[in-house]
């Protein structure tokens with residue numbers, strides 16, 4: 024075994040490929056079973072280990088040090104500079120010697136003092152090699168693609184040949200050769216023993232400065248556009264027997280977990296070696312795949328029924344129930360979906376997510392062994408006696424990949440499902456799973472593609488970029504050679520905060536059909552939640568494609584997207600989002616169309632999904648009878664929550680709106696200065712956008728004799744920026760003329776911002792009841808003036824329900840709803856204490872809640888303002904917000920008839 028191992032190609036990795044300190048990098052390289060490393064000078068300089076210690080640490084981990092690099096700007100310089108460069112070289116040799124390394128890399132010069140003189144370069148490199156040889160060190164001369172005079176391997180080879188020193192050879196780096204478009208076949212004339220080192224990096228084809236390209240965008244072999252297999256084939260043909268060493272400068276890997284990056288590097292090298300040589304390091308070949316056996320979704324009690332209903336409308340039948348687990352099998356043609364109500368990976372409440380992909384393989388054992396050799400975690404088998412044994416491995420994002428035998432006894436896993444006896448459908452619209460589409464973080468993007476390419480033997484496309492409504496999306500697809508297993512991967516590479524993508528990390532399963540139009544028609548008849556596509560799309564499509572009028576009409580009628588290329592045509596439509604991130608697609612491939620739709624149509628789909636999703640969120644909590652009233656969570660109900668938290672609590676509780684307190688009303692309370700804190704404003708808006716909750720009102724413009732409306736300008740603007748519709752004001756001022764003028768002025772300021780100003784009348788203030796509020800409104804005579812009835816203040820002030828009925832309906836925009844213990848506290852302190860800390864939910868106290876609400880215009884939003892200090896101390900503010908809406912709905916909606 025050892026002798027075989029020794030005769031094999033050595034696999035190495037440069038420390039620059041990996042994130043962390045040298046300690047982290049060496050541990051990661053060893054864990055990924057590399058044989059050797061290149062030590063980058065910067066990593067050594069920053070390390071607390073001496074070179075001798077580094078040597079020990081490498082040896083301890085079984086790593087050889089194959090190269091120390093880079094030594095820069097040495098050759099073709101005037102004599103004075105040469106002396107300094109030789110001094111520098113001797114000090115570097117000291118380090119190389121202590122490291123126990125035998126090869127040092129010298130990059131072709133970029134120095135301004137260097138001259139264009141090959142003879143001089145050769146002479147000085149000879150001198151350097153001579154000094155190196157005395158220390159047992161070899162010099163590997165590397166032509167950088169941006170070298171000042173020497174930038175091609177052919178030129179570097181001419182100089183090395185001219186220098187003619189046994190300790191001087193070449194370092195060939197695939198990036199420098201391929202980025203220039205040089206023909207690597209010329210490498211074949213170089214004797215193998217003069218190639219001292221081989222560095223491998225791939226890269227996407229980019230039009231940019233080559234230094235930037237090299238230092239930020241290199242990729243592991245197979246992940247970019249270069250023909251690395253061809254390149255390595257040429258190098259090996261020279262007789263080169265040194266290591267294949269990865270040198271990948273990449274911004275994502277520079278910040279990613281080095282353990283995972285090293286595994287990626289190893290996977291890519293093994294796959295490269297497989298492509299080039301018959302030495303495979305025990306890597307079994309990738310068995311043929313013949314299709315998606317099933318896709319498994321993790322669901323819960325909320326999302327499961329939603330997904331099940333949607334599958335039914337797409338023509339699927341719930342054919343089987345697992346013997347021992349809460350897993351449903353849904354089938355149509357060869358398309359199979361498992362709904363797992365107790366998946367290993369649980370999902371956030373109410374969401375559904377793809378937790379496993381199963382592929383049919385010609386050799387499950389071979390597939391598993393290959394996965395193991397490629398360092399993919401093999402998952403423990405979870406099965407009961409007599410259940411089928413399915414091998415599975417974990418993809419980088421944790422998705423389980425089941426490897427299902429497609430040969431004899433295939434589909435024995437189906438025996439684990441007991442028939443439900445559901446009647447089969449006479450008609451069938453979909454035939455199989457066409458592809459599965461996943462979204463991940465940018466750190467996982469290359470890793471995931473590499474995983475599917477190497478472990479499953481899929482081939483992937485180049486990366487495509489699309490300008491989506493919420494930022495750049497990068498996509499790559501992978502398919503087996505027969506194109507029966509297809510996986511699409513997406514990422515939002517620049518996403519930092521979470522501005523607005525209401526659908527984080529969307530996923531979908533696409534089903535194939537032979538007739539998209541007929542399928543859409545039949546599915547809609549079954550009630551399928553097909554995503555509507557805006558008409559603008561079809562106008563644009565017609566302009567671009569000049570489609571037959573009947574086809575265009577059918578596409579438009581059924582919200583079907585269309586694409587065509589030289590190979591064929593593609594028709595595809597989508598469901599709405601089912602449980603926060605998942606949807607289904609139905610696709611028809613005509614001819615040999617191999618793509619996934621016009622990339623320009625993806626933003627259209629995303630915008631439509633977002634619009635639908637926000638509508639769904641806003642109707643959250645609505646049952647079949649439709650909400651009789653929309654609810655708002657007033658800040659005072661949960662004043663310990665910051666605005667973003669309040670929005671979250673409102674979304675979770677099923678409120679449509681929040682009311683935000685922007686000013687400090689009492690000295691003790693927490694203050695959330697939205698008007699003056701841009702960061703708080705931004706995160707609040709982000710949560711609003713992501714949840715679909717809207718701001719109903721902002722408070723509080725309290726204008727006492729020594730306060731003036733102009734002090735509230737920024738407050739009003741902040742309210743408008745948050746999308747609020749109303750501003751709450753109170754007027755604790757005994758001078759009626761003055762407060763009326765000031766109220767009018769506030770209305771005038773608010774009007775251009777689209778805000779109404781709603782006067783609230785706490786019974787302990789100088790505007791203490793409905794009658795006084797009415798006098799102010801009449802006096803001010805403003806079109807955007809309103810009265811805010813707070814049930815507590817209304818009841819405590821002894822205002823009259825009969826009077827309320829007589830007032831103009833357009834004065835009322837929303838209501839503060841609560842209840843309170845019976846009896847009016849005798850003092851102002853008592854009144855204020857109840858108002859701020861101890862209210863009750865409707866029906867729990869002594870206020871005629873229904874009577875007052877019935878006197879108001881129909882359909883007003885109910886803003887729950889139910890501060891309860893002691894209860895919040897026990898259950899927390901979020902839970903109190905949830906309990907409040909549940910109790911109020913229960914009390915108010917029970918008896919009342921739905922509003923039409």
Ligand SMILES: O=C(O)c1ccc(O)c(O)c1
Pocket residue numbers: 092093128130165167196222237238270
């Ligand atoms: O970007 C550079 O400077 C650099 C340094 C060393 C290398 O081996 C290389 O390929 C590039």
Ligand SMILES: [Mg+2]
Pocket residue numbers: 165196222270
């Ligand atoms: Mg290099």
